[in-house]
Amino acid sequence: MDFAERYSRQVLFAPIGEAGQRKLAQARIAIVGCGATGSALASLLARAGVGHLRIIDRDYVEPSNLQRQVLFDEADAAESLPKAIAAARKIAAFNSDITVEPHAADLTPDNVEDLLADVEIVLDGTDNFETRYLINDFAVDRGVPWIYAAGVASYAVTMNVLPGETACLACVFPDSPKGMVETCDTSGILNSAVNFVASIAATEALKLAIGVRDQLRRTLLSYDVWTNDLATVSADKPRPGCRACGKRDFVHLEGQGRPHISMCGRNSVQIHERERPIDFDEMSQRLAPHGPVKHNEFVLRFWREPYELTLFPDGRAIIKGTTDTAIARSLYARYVGS
Ligand SMILES: [Zn+2]
Numbered sequence: 001m002d003f004a005e006r007y008s009r010q011v012l013f014a015p016i017g018e019a020g021q022r023k024l025a026q027a028r029i030a031i032v033g034c035g036a037t038g039s040a041l042a043s044l045l046a047r048a049g050v051g052h053l054r055i056i057d058r059d060y061v062e063p064s065n066l067q068r069q070v071l072f073d074e075a076d077a078a079e080s081l082p083k084a085i086a087a088a089r090k091i092a093a094f095n096s097d098i099t100v101e102p103h104a105a106d107l108t109p110d111n112v113e114d115l116l117a118d119v120e121i122v123l124d125g126t127d128n129f130e131t132r133y134l135i136n137d138f139a140v141d142r143g144v145p146w147i148y149a150a151g152v153a154s155y156a157v158t159m160n161v162l163p164g165e166t167a168c169l170a171c172v173f174p175d176s177p178k179g180m181v182e183t184c185d186t187s188g189i190l191n192s193a194v195n196f197v198a199s200i201a202a203t204e205a206l207k208l209a210i211g212v213r214d215q216l217r218r219t220l221l222s223y224d225v226w227t228n229d230l231a232t233v234s235a236d237k238p239r240p241g242c243r244a245c246g247k248r249d250f251v252h253l254e255g256q257g258r259p260h261i262s263m264c265g266r267n268s269v270q271i272h273e274r275e276r277p278i279d280f281d282e283m284s285q286r287l288a289p290h291g292p293v294k295h296n297e298f299v300l301r302f303w304r305e306p307y308e309l310t311l312f313p314d315g316r317a318i319i320k321g322t323t324d325t326a327i328a329r330s331l332y333a334r335y336v337g338s
Helices: 017-026 036-048 074-079 083-094 112-116 129-142 191-210 280-290 325-335
Strands: 028-032 052-057 099-104 121-124 146-152 155-161 219-224 230-234 261-263 268-271 293-295 300-304 307-311 317-320
Touching (some): 017 191, 036 052, 036 191, 052 083, 129 155, 307 325
Parallel strands (some): 028 052
Antiparallel strands (some): 261 268
16 A cells, blocks of 8 residues: 555654654564553554564453454454464554564563564553563663553553663562552453553654654553543652662563463463473364364364363463462363473
8 A cells, every 4th residue: 555645644743744654664663462452552553654563462362352452353252363463463454564573472581582672662561560570671671662551440551661761660660569450350441441541652652663752751640531530650760779770680581480380360370381382283182082172273272171271382371260370280281291
């Protein structure tokens, strides 16, 4: 499609203009997590013409996602497509001129270098502080700007982290904030709250990509779309003595003692195996006598009441129906391998 025609309305916006639009076409941005916030970010930035988007997500599409995760549809949920793959397919249908690189993976200390080293901006579409602290440590260490964004219930919060200039995530939240421990699984979420925060973060990303740093917000912004309560807290300066940006102690990059098994919301447990490539055809035959099993090229599902096991080609698994890591580990050992 003709470049000038496609982006004509955005180029008319003077602060972007033709020069800005060309910069966007050269931009490389990673979106970590492609649920509600990540979908909205990816959709907005792909439509705006960001030339290279890397989408990293560990999960697959489920019916309960469709209320707010704007890139997915019923067919994606029926197929249990990995969100990264479904997102890339959907974007290709409305903007085939840009490059979208999907990674159906969990961002970990082991792969953070591979996945984030060659991008100029990192956007937060995650739902957990473990991954956000990993992004923060990596970004502060490398001097890469990133944008924190979170939503729960009717409430959304976002902050730009410009390493060396503004506060980082560990300046503001030295530990996981208690108030945000409630999750979408316990408190619900309004689709307008996540789309609001994604709109703010996507716009800040556009400014960063075209180099308009004087217009960037330098506060922690929170807004409740239900009560209309708005709050901003200055994040203009790093906090003296901050573990990450002050002392440069990047504990989350080391990943030592990081469990190979973790909770991932919704009454489920994730097992992070990485060195166990799985042949889905062979595995389906092996599992068939034990319960219903189906697979496509991206994911294999196996039902063993009351549990549901979702297996990815690299050996990673999400086990639904329990929060007990011992049960999850034993199901994995029994049906996949120990
Ligand atoms: Zn800091």
